[in-house]
Amino acid sequence: ANFQLAKLYYRQQKYLKAEKAFEDVDVYDLNTEELSEYYFKSGYSFFMLKKYDKAKKHLFEIIDIDTKYFASANYYYAHILYSEKNYETALKSFLKIEKDETFKHVIPYYIAQIYYLQGKYDEVIAYAPPLLDSATASRADEIARILGESYFKTEQYAASIPYLEKYMSKTKNIITRQDNYETGYAYYKSGADVTKAISYFEKVTTVEDSLTQNTYYILGDCYLKNGNKNFAMNSFLSASKYSFYPTIKEDALFNYAKLAYELSINPYNEAVEAFQKFINDYPESSKIDEARTSLVNLFLTTKNYKDALTSIEKIKHRDDKLNKAYQKIAYYRGIELFNNKDIDSAITVLNKSNTQPFDNTIKANCYYWKGEGFYRLSEFDSAIVNYKTFLISPGAFSLPIYNTANYNIGYCYFKQKNYKSAINNFRKFYTNKSDENKKVINDACLRIADCYFISKEYSNAIEYYDRAIAIKSFDTDYAMYQKSLCYGVLGKYDSKINTLLVMLEQYPKTAYCDDAEFELANTYLTKNDNENALIYYKKVNTDFSSGSYAKRALLKTGLIYFNTDRDTLALQTFKKVVSDYPATNESKDALISIRNIYMDMDSVSAFYLYVKGQPEYGTKTETEQDSMTYLAAETKYMNGDCDKATRGFSKYIQQFPNGYFVTNAYYYKAECDYKNNNLAEALMGYIYVTGKPQNKFSEYALIKAAEINYKLNRYDSAAFYYSELEKNAEYKSNIILARSAIMRCNWKAGNYNKAIIAARELIGTEKVTEELLTEAHVTIGRSALLLDSTALAQTEFEFAYKLSPTSEFGAEAKYNLAYLQYVLQDYVKSENLIFEVINLVPSYDYWLAKSYILLADVYVKTGNIFQAKYTLQSIIDNYDGADLVTIAHEKLNKINNDEKEKAQLLLLEQQKIQEDEKIKFDNTPDSEKLFEEKE
Template sequence: MKFSHKIALSLMFAGSFVSAQQTETYTNELGTYQKGMTLYANQQYAAALQEFNKIEPTDDHGLLASNLAYYKASSAVRLDNAGGDRLMEDFVRDFPQSNKRKIAYLSVGNFYFENSNYRDAKNWYDKVDQSILNYQNQDEFYFNYAYTLFKTNYPELSQSYFERVRNSQKYGAQAKYYIGYMAYESDNYEDANEMFDQAKRDGVSGRNMSYFQSDMNFKLGKFEKAIAQGKEQLDRSNAMERSQLNKIIGESYFNLEQYNEAIPYLKEYRGERGKWNNTDYYQLGFAYFKAQEYDNAISEFNKIIDGNDFVAQNAYYHLAKSYLKVEKKTQALNAFKNASEMDFDKKIKKDAMLNYAKLSYEIGNNYLPVPKVLQNYLKAYPTSEEADQIGELLIDSYITSKQYDQAVQMLEGNNSFDDKKAYQKVTYLYAIELYKANEYKRAQEMFQKSLSQRIDQELIARATFWNAEVDYLFNNYNEALIGYKEFKQMESASQLSDIYDKIDYNIAYTYFKLKKYNLAAEAFDDFAKKVNSNATKYDAYVRLGDSYFAEGSYWPAMESYNKAIAMNAYRSDYAFFQKAYSYGFVDKNDRKIEELKSFLKKYPKSIYYDDALYHLANTYSSVSEEEKAISYYQRLIKNYPKSPYYARSLSKQGLINYNRENYQAALKDLKRLVDEYPNSKEARQAVQTVRLIYIDLGQTEVYATWVKNLDFVDVEDSDIDMATYEAAENKFLENETNAAIKGFKKYLVQFPNGLNSLNANFYLAQLLFDEGQKDESIQYYKNVVEAGSSEFTEEALRKLSQIYLTQEDYKLATETLKRLEKEANFTQNIVFAQSNLMKALYEQKQYQETIRYADLILGLNDVDQDAKADAHIFTARSAIKLENEAKAKEAYSEVEKLASGRLKAEALYYSAYFKHEDGLYQESNKVVEDITKNYSRYRTYAVKAFYLMAKNYHQLDDAYQASYILENIIKNFSDQFPDLAEEAQQKLNEIKAEEAKTNSSIKVEDNPSVEETED
């Protein structure tokens, strides 16, 4: 095919035109490309990318295209554009022949490396083909990649790349530093030190280097070097490093036993995240201990709470030693106990247990009885050098801890400690304690056990005296007399002034009870001559008068009564009455009348007022002044319906009217007597007099009708009545108790309203009471009380109230005691009634009334110390219930002065409590220590005081003591005192939460009960 010439020419021009156009386009692209490269070189990646995007290379696989693809991807990566990573991957795939393909991954990796984005740097470095690296960029890649691996936590691979450049002139020094640091982190301190030294020689001067080397030398035990390097770095370090360097330097001095030098550095340590741990506190505390700064040592050691490891055991042991140095023995006891309960260091455990045992003996123990603590040591270390010493303390601890019951058991049942002298003393002291607790039967058993070991002469004398006292209380007067006389004849007795000075008084009273009045008078007289003026001397004069009176020696009796009356400090109404009454026996009725009338004026509130009225009336009757007699009988009948003289006054008045032939008045009096007191002797006499009156009136049929309605009158059975009663009474007088009980019961079955039913009911009740059959005695006492006033009423009321109190039937007790208070003739029974009304009303929550009765008791002149202590204690308890703390505080203060035993423990507890409330925490703890030493057997107050001590320590910033006590309350007393243990747990959680803020070793557990409440 032939072409036309014109066509060929046209094609030629067309081709020339295209070529020119392409040249122009290429030139423009090249300019844009160069502009983009300039911007790229100046790190203006966004502008560069704009320029690169303007170029559309004609050759998709040419040089320009490959360069554009690379720089576009590189710019996008550097701009962190989405898809930048994909663009770079596309470049590597699409341009396998490009020389930039070899450095693409390395370039991106270097970019991320330079910007400290080590995670992304690693991703790109991992893709680098290391075989294509040249000499220039190979070391740079190895170092950068090593450091990237180091920062992204690939230490082993990192070290292998650092090793490749450790001899590089440019990177070698830094590589050695990081190789050293990784060895340091791996606890390979020898290699680390070598690398750090080489790095230093090669010119690396990083501020951490000396810190690391100091720490490594410390860990290698090269403490002098650690100190030197630490001090070298200290001033150049930041706050965190400075804290750690102080710790390293301080611990290095500590390990070199240079404790004074260690202290300032240990103090400057700031802990991990602002918290110390138990080891930190231990080291500073021990350094203070060695420097003999014991208060500072305590301050550090006691921050270690709830510890249970070798460090804690050491800390608690040295804490205890520090407390001993500053005379804080209670705190030392707790710390020794804590250390003795850990097994990490056997030597410390043994010595701590020994000190714990010795301190328990010295100051008491709230956790266990002291003998038990000592026994535990002997059981754990039976062959120790201290075993004999602890054995001796064990014997004596029975006495100092007042654990007498356990002591007696141990001494009787353990041959290893069968010390007769200790047994004699312990049984005596136990007997005294039982005696004071009114447990007389058990007390006498112990007195007799003490007397079985006749070693200590003073103890023999004392036990003999108190054994006689128990016999006296049991009405065994003959045995009591033997004991008193035996005591008086003992050589050592005269040295025991507290009891010897009253021995004649006791002997006199025993003769008096045996109705040997002449001997009683001699003894009372002897006693009164020896003793100074006091209540006992006053009583001796009164009883001397009574003894003479009983013997019929009325003038000496009156003389003795006058001596009592002359002692103006004492209420002498009884002595005055007896003196007045005695004039009648020496035919001085005019003087008797004068004295009785004087008595009525002087003692209008005396309990003997009705006695005086009755005997004044009788005296007027005996001198035939019947009108005056009747006027005094009338006063008594009107004003004293509960008087034992009431029935007698009706009887006497009736007889006067009968003798004066005033029959209707006589019948009125006598029938009233029979109606109101049917079981009295006076009633039976009245029936006979009524019979005579009706005979005189010629009205026997009226009498017969009247007498038929009286169920206690059966003339035909009167002989059988008397015979049956007398049979029982004879057994009673012969002390044949069982036979007497059987006889009186038989009598009352046959004659429930018989002539002697009142006596039978009373004697039967007394016998049953004394035999311990108190419940059965109640009905018989009630029969006596319901029969009206008699010579037995007062005692029956007393015994009934005692039974109701024992049964805790406070309502019935109160009713009975109020009647006793009103009707009693004997002062001691009035005091008994008021004292027990106070107690019964307290139990019934009548607190104001309780205080009123307490005040009555405290207002009495001759009340004994125990009664006063009771009055104060019930005032205090009631005041607490009424939230009157000021009154309670005052009352407990008085109890503390007067009481012993349980009441003393209670008073001391409240003393500690009030001091705590007043912020006197040290003083409060002193009182708790007294309770611990002397009254720990009263667990209620001992444990409550123990909890109070924990609260005191918390307030005194002694977290260790507070938490340890609380833990032991929870551990040892949860069953006995669950409410207190729960409160202790809450307080313990509170303390631990506080301390955990500064001590990382303390783990705070959630309290489920608290969470439950909050929900």
Template sequence: MRFNCFRKKVFFLPLLVITGKGIAQKTALNVSNSSDYYKAIELYNNKAYAPAQKLFIATSEETPSNTTLKGNADYYDAMCAIKLGQEDANEKVLSFVANHPYHNKKENAFLKVGNYYFANRKASHALRWYQKVNEKLLNQQEKDELNYKMGYCLLVSNYLKDSKERFKRLLGNPVYGNDARYYYGYIAYKQENFGEAEDNLSQLADDATYQSKANYYILDISFKAGRFDKSVQIGEKLLESSKDKNERSQISKIIGESYFNLKEYEKAIPYLKKYKGKGGRWTNTDYYYLGYAYYKQKDYESAINNFNKIIGGTNKVAQNAYYHLGECYLELDKKVEALNAFKNASEMDFDSQITESSWLNYAKLSYDQGNPYKSVPEVLKEYLDKYPLSPETASIKELLITSYLHQQDYVGALEYLNANKTPENEKLANEVSLYRGIQLFNEQKVAESGPYFFNATKAENPKTVNKANYWMAETSYLTGDYKNALTYFSLVSENEGTEFDQLDYNIAYTFFKLKKYSEAAKYFKSFLNKNVDDTDLNDDASNRLGDSYYASKDYTKAIEAYNKVIEEGGTGADYAQYQTGMSYGFLGKSDDKIKNLQKIGNQFENSQLKDDALYQAANTFTSKGDGKSAQATYDRLLKKHPKSSYIPNVLLRQGLLYYNSNNNNKALEKYKTVVSKFPNSPEARQAVTNVKNVYIDLGKVDEYADWVKNVKFVNVSNAELDDATFQSAENKFLDNNTERAIAGFSDYLQRFPNGLNTLKANFYLAQSLSKVGKNDVAAPHYKYVTEQPKNEYTEESLAKLAQFYLDNDNWKSGIATLHILEKEANYPQNIVFAQSNLMKGYYESEEYANAIKYAEKVLENPKVDKKVSEDANIIIARSSFKTNDYEMAREFFHEVGQNATGKLKAECLYYNAFFLNDEKAYEDSNQAVQNLIANYSNYKYWGVKSYVIMAKNYYALKDAYQATYILENIVKNFKQFPDVIEEAQNELNTIKNKEAKTNESVTKQN
């Protein structure tokens, strides 16, 4: 391919003024001598134009009209005005001609004025006066001078045709010949009449004045005519003699491009490099020549360094450059960079072969490396649509299917397979359904995953069917369909490796949920016998094995199972200890029960079961008749766990102990405390009855009557109706007749707003409303429960109310409720729920320090669920980044990224790329971006955002083409991410403003 360079450089045309021999002017005066006139002539000849002009004016005024002397005086007056640059000079000349039309100096006046302007480099002014001259009245010498000067003025004024005609008359003239031939040849060059230009300029090859300039134009003419050998020959000679830097630069360019067109690339390179550009700036074409020369020498690094300076080109040169740039990148195994270059070349149609070849490379590289702009399947389908007859069609179709799977775009894969039905595609669709189901399951869209797993059970591949059965069972279990879960678990074969190691564990749990405890025990035991390498799972299985025996009332075996966890100090050892104590109680071994329960307080510092153990131990002391020990244990519970839900029951039981020991005053004190601190609780109602009994025993019924008047929830006359109304609603609740339960509880609360059962009615109503999805109506009732003194429903109501606020993004109320739950919860899962959502709430509220604080609390809990732990790590990572603590952010993003999948993995890879860029590890940063694009391109936001980092990396690595191309594509294609667009546009403006300093093809940005 040959690219001719059309230059517009014009050397400054020297203004050559050639005056012939002076012609003496003699003026014959037909008047008597005038002393003023001759004195004026003397002053004029001595260039004293101002005093001379005064005398000429005086002479004209004193001399009669139509006399030669007056005409002479007016002539010289006008000439003085011209010499002095007076504003009315032109008018004076024209006035002289008008007043003296037959004066012998008329033509001479036009010529002299023209010559004056010519000498002062005012070509347009000179031309105006030359055109007034009647050439027929001039002698030959004057005609030659006029032709030369008019020719030059016409040339400077860009009237090339007329100028050329004037110079043509002088070719061969002894005075003006060489000057005229130079300008004649130059005009022919400007008119691109290169043959005529060369014929004339070559005749000046030995002329000292014009030799250098003529040879330059001959050099350029030879180049444009394609005589590259001659261009090299002339150019190298010119370089030896040329001293002008700009001229040497331009000559080097022509020699270099001549060698280029001769395909002598090695010789072309040094000359192309010597070119300095226009004003120090190269064009895209200049970079192409040098880049291609290096490319042909297989110096790919140097070729890239020039090709990648071609920014924003939209012509054949640019398309070729981008294509060869792509090839250079491939040679150096830089596939991501090659993808961008081929994509750019494929978007141009200047050369159809290059377009198609670029498209093929772009499609294959998209499959191999991932594509940041479109999904890989989109690219492959677009290629197939564009080139349906390509010999590559079959292989691209194969890549298309696998690309869906590689990109984890299972939805797209299924759509394509279902739209292109063949027996093979139908089989494959069943396989792909399994992966789509797992994808949805991992996204916690359990119900949506079920149909995909069901389709996968129809696959022909036994392994696929086995996995599908397993996941169908998991899905059924999590949606509460335990019978269906058991059916599918029974179809799963364990001979598939570690994936199904916990199959027995899952089956055991399913039987446990179905309350088939003997079967559950069997499978828990089977699982434990396999010694799966998961301590927490084994500990849980041992506890559930114990629970299965416990529920079957086989307490001896239950104790044996629990003891395994206790002896190994495993997860849930405090629970096992508690259950062991309870089991001994059911075996009638009260002392062993108490002994085991007391170990919880002594050996498990952080156990949430301490108050449970104290409560059960105290009750056991009571049943043994050891009132003193019972009271001491109850007191310990009251002191150590003042917020325990057992408090009202403990007070009630203490009152009963005092009552049974005839300590009525103490009994009344305890009962009344229950009523005052826990009104509307079941214990409060019982306490009222007990107070009544004590007063009856004391014979002080009047005192009881006075006291009970102040108990708001007791209305003796309505008590029976209150109970009956509540009991009716509660029966519907227990029968799962939710709609009628809602109506019943609502009726009760309307009739008895301060009734005996108000607390329970509000809680049950809230539960019923929540069950039918009316969470907004349920929330006030949960709130009512939480505002009462702590009771057995407080904890669950706080959790439900907090969840309601979270679901509605009401973080302010949610955070306040979660704080209360954190302080008052007894169940570990509710504490974790509170703390994990507090960290999320503070993050959403942009209180990053508090978000980190609660995330760290979550991580301090060794029993926290893996998913919650991952959430805590990502909250710390994101919050640290927001507060510019990059060191901590990087540590936690790295930690999260170890096990992250899907969108979260894409986010971690983005931040990895960000931190590497921040450390100036640009190539490593690009590798992180490449990993993200290749494997997680479905998560567009992080992919596009990471591409901004890649652009920054490339610019830091001096690859301006990659940087600008990436940023321009982001701005053009991803309007749905305005924050990323803004960042990309700002970066693009910065780069283009810098590149415009050295590349003439790049326009500065505002």
């Protein structure tokens, strides 16, 4: 009765009740057939209740007995053993029923899995392939996995690839780092496809563990095989940072150092640090000699002279090879500092180079560039000493700069007003000229002529002005003007007039136009040709009404009228001088002439009435008080006592607002205010001076007014004063200053079209330095870029780089060329141009860092996320500027966040996640046969 009750519960799948009923059965009451049925159904009930020990015990009783329960008993018995990892015993039962109709569709997968879990990979390879043809999708994925891994474990890498790829592409399980590693390694070891190997390996390095270290090391070799040494270098560096595998760490560090040295592109000189670290950490390494040799060679060829110099100075015991390298590195570092305008530091480092006597050419060059440095510092005696030492140094004569030293010495003497010595050295240069720049030869002729002119050797001056004119390089108008002055002093007035007329005809827009017209007028006056004199004095007044000659020309016009008995015109002209140019020497002279005319007219009372209406010409007592008050303040100013001078000038301005010296007072007070950083007060003073007729302070006041506005970020106001300077400048250097500053003001103010116009104006100006020309082209490029005129931007940046490839503006131009290609989505060209920036000598940290950030952007666009992250981290670790480090952090964080988001999405898309690697238990499609119909 208990057995029948148990079977009833079993059919109803009420396994708890069945369990109780089966336990109450006395097996000795059952016959053989019933006994088999009892052991299977009770065992199955225990199995369904997950009481596997009891199930196993009951099923074991019939696994070797030929009954209708033979296959089912062995299946469930084997499954329990499989779950308990008792694979060998489970395999015996699975093999017994391998051909059974009920279980033959599932048993082979257990068998294949057991072979795999036992590490019997050859058996898996022999047994499993046929299963793929009939397997369901989920089982096919798993069979492909164990087959792929079995081939992998037996080092049959090429054979493993199709199975691993099938699993990776079809499975709904999460792809693990190990999966990616094995697939990548299979491609790597088989040599089938290194690029594919890289794509899998790059997915492994997300956790800091031994697998990541090993992967980075292999990635380095993959990149080498692919010809990408930059990426290989970065991978070896990453591998060297982990200590899980000491051998890999050592070899990776050495490989990184070698590649960094070979490529010579690392802006932070990490190759030097890597070799030093290798030598310190692995002094017994078999590669130690190679590392030391490479370090010396690296010092000799490095482009990061700053860090190289620091590194080599840390070495306590240097042999001749290192000292020779030190001499060269210090020299190049000195030149780099010189180009960066850090002259004092440049001289110090060049002195360090000269402590080593190995290379005579370098030693001679050091003396030359020290001379250049001292000249820039206006220390002319020291400059002369170094230039002269250069000239007698071994190895100097064959250098292309040899003769230039004579030219430079000439300038030193010229600056010291030692004109005789200046002439001697300029003439040495001119006599020995060969392939020197035409402009430099022209300049030497002009300076020789100027020295003769100042020395009053006018015939010699004319000779060299003529030579400069014949060269037709630059400042030809200046040479002609100076030549005319020589003729004037020599009394050759017709030659002077002819020279000036030719100059004005050939150079109608010359900066010396007002000078020439005024000199023509004076010369005609000297020749008593009053009418021609009047013509040119009037031209000066008309064409240059705000110039310094205007008041003098007007005064002389009045004098001509007076001397030719045209008193009415003379009186009108003199009065105009007084009214237009009050408180000037010319107005004083005009007033005397007015008095004389009135006296000749016997109208003295009319003169005093006129004078009374001129506030700046008060009583004698007032005039004396005016002068004394001003002179008291001026004396303090000239003695350097700005505090008392400021109070004195303020008192004068308040007491004599229209005084004779009021312009002087405002200017000198402004100078004191500027010196004391009282910029607002200084600006008021300078603006007052700029509003007065042209005077000796006008240009300086315009410059200072513009400078203060620029300092205060008032770029439009600064541009206005620089524009006024450009219009009224009597010195050509101030025209260049004005035009360059107008360009910068408009750029800073965001007036990009105006910045372009100003830059083009500067480019068209004579005697503009190469540095300013480069800046002008870069400014046009920058502005065009922001105005979306990419074609113009590219043209200008290319021109700027060709003009000055070693300057900071050149580096900026090359960076922007790379950026333009990035914008145009030509990432290959952009990357190539970026590496050109990195390879520039000298290097500029800001543009290096900017270029590396752009390189990271290129890597992101081309899918090289690993390289993008490394590149940004390199900036963060090595660059000092907070602005670009912040940008690098932001970009790196974005990449990391994007990766996390992608990983999260991948998790959400997984349809099925297995808890282990085993095949899921299958209760068979015919399991209902285990339950009989109700009898």
